[in-house]
Amino acid sequence: MRHLTEEELIAHYYGEPESPAAVSKHLLECQECAQSYAALDRDLTEIKPIPVPLRDAAYSEQVWQSIRGSLPIYSPRPKKSFRGWLTLNPWALAAATACLLIAAAFFAGRQWEHRNATTAANLTNSEGAKERVVLVVLGDHLDRSERLLVELKHADPSIEAPLQAEARDLLSANRLYRESVKQTGDPTMAAALDHLERVLVEVANEPAGLSQARLDELQKEMNTDGLLFQVRVLRSRVRENAQGDAERKQTTSAVTKGVSI
Numbered sequence: 001m002r003h004l005t006e007e008e009l010i011a012h013y014y015g016e017p018e019s020p021a022a023v024s025k026h027l028l029e030c031q032e033c034a035q036s037y038a039a040l041d042r043d044l045t046e047i048k049p050i051p052v053p054l055r056d057a058a059y060s061e062q063v064w065q066s067i068r069g070s071l072p073i074y075s076p077r078p079k080k081s082f083r084g085w086l087t088l089n090p091w092a093l094a095a096a097t098a099c100l101l102i103a104a105a106f107f108a109g110r111q112w113e114h115r116n117a118t119t120a121a122n123l124t125n126s127e128g129a130k131e132r133v134v135l136v137v138l139g140d141h142l143d144r145s146e147r148l149l150v151e152l153k154h155a156d157p158s159i160e161a162p163l164q165a166e167a168r169d170l171l172s173a174n175r176l177y178r179e180s181v182k183q184t185g186d187p188t189m190a191a192a193l194d195h196l197e198r199v200l201v202e203v204a205n206e207p208a209g210l211s212q213a214r215l216d217e218l219q220k221e222m223n224t225d226g227l228l229f230q231v232r233v234l235r236s237r238v239r240e241n242a243q244g245d246a247e248r249k250q251t252t253s254a255v256t257k258g259v260s261i
């Protein structure tokens with residue numbers, strides 16, 4: 001038979017046993033445990049609870065007065081400046097320098113990217129604008145050349161002087177356009193302008209003036225009818241390109257506006 005432990009007896013005294021019926025039954029049946037419990041009961045009954053003293057309003061002051069003598073006097077620590085901190089910590093100085101360098105490199109990189117993006121955008125815009133200007137000017141030049149060739153075809157030899165002056169005027173412009181077109185790699189346009197230049201040279205530099213016979217000769221030799229047709233085709237192509245460019249420009253700006261809003 002298992003006897004009751006001291007913990008079980010104490011719990012029974014305070015009325016908090018895990019199984020009160022079993023403990024009570026055992027105490028009735030077991031002489032030894034009953035004696036132990038009787039002794040415990042006497043001891044615990046003798047212990048009188050100590051009354052908790054009431055604290056008055058001056059309690060906190062009393063506590064403070066009782067401990068203040070044993071506390072060290074507080075003196076604020078001198079503040080270290082950032083410069084002093086860096087001087088005292090070589091590693092901190094190195095870390096701060098590294099941070100500054102990284103920040104500077106990052107900032108410089110951002111600036112460089114931004115500037116490059118802006119420059120590239122400007123370049124694209126300016127190149128596009130330049131191309132449009134070239135197309136418009138070239139279109140005008142082809143218009144004038146077309147009129148000259150038409151007038152040449154139906155020329156009245158009595159009004160040759162204005163034709164020659166116009167041919168000289170067109171000639172200098174044509175040289176510039178021909179060079180420019182050669183650089184942009186447009187062989188059809190370059191060939192047409194080359195042909196036009198030869199005709200203009202002949203018309204401008206005709207020392208004896210433009211007689212009907214000379215005009216007929218020019219038309220045959222230089223194939224001015226063929227040139228006129230070519231100039232008309234190229235002029236319409238240039239106009240289409242210029243219009244397409246303008247439309248693309250409008251679309252782009254519309255898209256940009258849409259994004260920015």
Ligand SMILES: [Zn+2]
Nearest residue numbers: 003004030033
């Ligand atoms: Zn027992």
